[in-house]
Amino acid sequence: MKLNxxxxxxxxxxxxxxxxxxxxxxxxxxxxxxxxxxxxxxxxPEKSKASGxxxxxxxxxVYSTYAEMAEKEAALPADQRIDFVSIVTRNNxxxxxxxxxxxxxFHVMCDKPLCFxxxxxxxxxxxxxxxxxxxxxxxxxxxxxMVKEAREWxxxxxxxxxxxxxxEYPQGYAITALESAxxxxxxxxxxxxxxxxxxxxxxxIGTHAHNLARYITGLEVESICAELxxxxxxxxxxxxxxxxxxxxxxxxxxxxxxxxxxxxxNNLNIRVFGTKGSLQWFQENPNELVWKKADAPQQVxxxxxxxxxxxxxxxxxxPFAHPEGFIEAFANVxxxxxxxxxxxxxxxxxxxxxxxxxxxDDGLAGMAFIETVVKSGKAGAKWVKFPKF
Numbered sequence: 330m331k332l333n334x335x336x337x338x339x340x341x342x343x344x345x346x347x348x349x350x351x352x353x354x355x356x357x358x359x360x361x362x363x364x365x366x367x368x369x370x371x372x373x374p375e376k377s378k379a380s381g382x383x384x385x386x387x388x389x390x391v392y393s394t395y396a397e398m399a400e401k402e403a404a405l406p407a408d409q410r411i412d413f414v415s416i417v418t419r420n421n422x423x424x425x426x427x428x429x430x431x432x433x434x435f436h437v438m439c440d441k442p443l444c445f446x447x448x449x450x451x452x453x454x455x456x457x458x459x460x461x462x463x464x465x466x467x468x469x470x471x472x473x474x475m476v477k478e479a480r481e482w483x484x485x486x487x488x489x490x491x492x493x494x495x496x497e498y499p500q501g502y503a504i505t506a507l508e509s510a511x512x513x514x515x516x517x518x519x520x521x522x523x524x525x526x527x528x529x530x531x532x533x534i535g536t537h538a539h540n541l542a543r544y545i546t547g548l549e550v551e552s553i554c555a556e557l558x559x560x561x562x563x564x565x566x567x568x569x570x571x572x573x574x575x576x577x578x579x580x581x582x583x584x585x586x587x588x589x590x591x592x593x594x595n596n597l598n599i600r601v602f603g604t605k606g607s608l609q610w611f612q613e614n615p616n617e618l619v620w621k622k623a624d625a626p627q628q629v630x631x632x633x634x635x636x637x638x639x640x641x642x643x644x645x646x647x648p649f650a651h652p653e654g655f656i657e658a659f660a661n662v663x664x665x666x667x668x669x670x671x672x673x674x675x676x677x678x679x680x681x682x683x684x685x686x687x688x689x690d691d692g693l694a695g696m697a698f699i700e701t702v703v704k705s706g707k708a709g710a711k712w713v714k715f716p717k718f
Contacts, residue, residue: 330362330664332671337366339402339411339435341395341426342418344370344380349440350417353467354384356659357415359646362667366390367411369398395426399433413438413463413670420532421445421524424453427464431456436463436670438663442536442699443692445526447718450696454689463673465666466687468540468695470597472661474632474653475618477685478641479545479601479608482620488603494546494574494582496599498538499590503561503568520564527703529566531557534597535586535702536695540687541599542584543694548576550698550715557706560589572702575712616652640685662686693718 330336338357343350350370357363367390370380374393381391392398402410413436416426424444427437437457443466444450457464470476482488503517519525519533526532543549552575557567568589574582587593597612606622616632630637633649644661647653665686672679697718705713 330667330671331677332362332674335361336363336412336667336670337410338363339398339414340365340368340370341398341414341416341430342370342422343368343415344376345383347417352656352659353415353417353438353440353663355656356469357663359656359660360664360667363663367392367398367402369393369395396429399429399435402435403433412436412674413666416440419518419524420526424449427453428456431460431462431464434460434462436666436673438465438467438666439692440467441540441687441692442526442532442695443689444696447693447696447700447716450689450693451718454693457689461673463666463669464689465662465669466689466692467659467662468537468544468687468691469655469659469662470537470541470612471544471685471687472644472658473610473612473615474637474641474644474661475610475615475630476541476545476658477644478618478630478637479599479610480547481638481640482608482618483546483601483603487605487620488601488608489605491546491548491578491580491601491603493602494542494548494576494580494599495602496538496542496582496584496597498534498586498597499593500534500588500595501591501593503588504591520566520568522565525566526699527566528557528699529564530568530586530588531555531570531702532566532699534588535570535572535584536698537597538584538586538599539698540691540695541597542576542582542601543691544687545599546576546580546601548578548580549694550701551575551577552712552714553698553701553705554710554712555702555705556710557702567706570702570706572705615654615658690718 369392371377414430415438519529554573558569569587572584600609609619618630620628669684
């Protein structure tokens with residue numbers, strides 16, 4: 330990281346009972362380069378204080394509101410205040426929280442999706458540009474070593490000219506989380522359009538599928554034909570979606586995301602087909618990347634081995650045959666962003682190759698994806714051009 334101290338992190342959201350907050354804290358601490366020193370962990374001041382006590386933080390630096398946190402942290406001496414904030418709140422608050430901290434002079438890590446709407450995201454990008462601060466988005470699946478290897482294969486021309494991309498994200502948890510069909514009660518905040526936005530399934534996990542395809546292939550979506558469905562009675566947003574995708578460079582694609590696929594756990598996977606061969610990667614078996622050719626047996630490349638690219642080896646923490654997974658992938662995003670933050674603190678220029686973490690632009694691409702899919706679905710599965718973001 331090239332800094333003679335640990336980075337000081339603050340957190341907004343992620344208090345008692347919040348799964349993703351704990352994930353972010355574990356990931357941030359994994360490499361011993363970041364300490365959590367402050368936070369506003371809930372919109373409920375008492376819950377925020379209790380959550381801070383659970384984490385053994387100084388009570389003075391556990392705040393009742395995120396605005397109070399930004400103001401009071403900014404007023405602290407430079408050697409005490411937080412260096413960056415991690416935002417792990419619900420979708421409809423991301424932009425407002427990020428804006429306050431950026432304008433107070435802090436770098437930002439933000440959970441996905443970027444914000445509530447594409448228009449809101451565009452405004453936030455202007456704030457990021459004006460602030461000059463690092464803004465990283467935790468699309469964590471980009472952090473897996475073998476995803477980085479897959480990207481290297483595409484960039485090096487190993488697959489030849491790309492022709493087709495198939496990316497899937499089936500889950501089945503919603504089947505066992507049925508709310509009463511008679512009351513119509515919303516059992517998950519992601520199904521509330523006032524909190525989640527215009528989409529549930531595509532906004533929650535479909536964006537991961539889109540981001541994974543974009544990261545590995547380097548292709549941009551040009552248009553989408555989508556069908557969205559709501560199978561669970563009483564729900565207001567989609568719980569399943571199927572998309573035909575036209576990518577740049579004439580590449581065709583299929584993307585589906587589902588939360589009602591019975592028996593599936595978290596089966597994000599991608600296959601990329603080119604003129605010289607194809608690759609496939611499954612998140613539930615993340616340490617393997619499969620290479621296939623028409624005239625040869627398939628090959629399985631495994632994480633941690635010396636035959637992999639520098640990017641893949643640099644993202645691995647343990648020797649081969651010692652599995653790595655979800656937390657480590659999150660940690661790789663944090664580590665890459667930490668390098669950028671340390672460079673900014675020390676006044677160092679960014680490397681020519683840039684930094685390997687999702688940015689505000691990746692977040693805007695995700696918001697454009699969500700809104701295009703919903704627009705196509707509402708139009709009866711018609712082709713819709715992807716907007717500029």
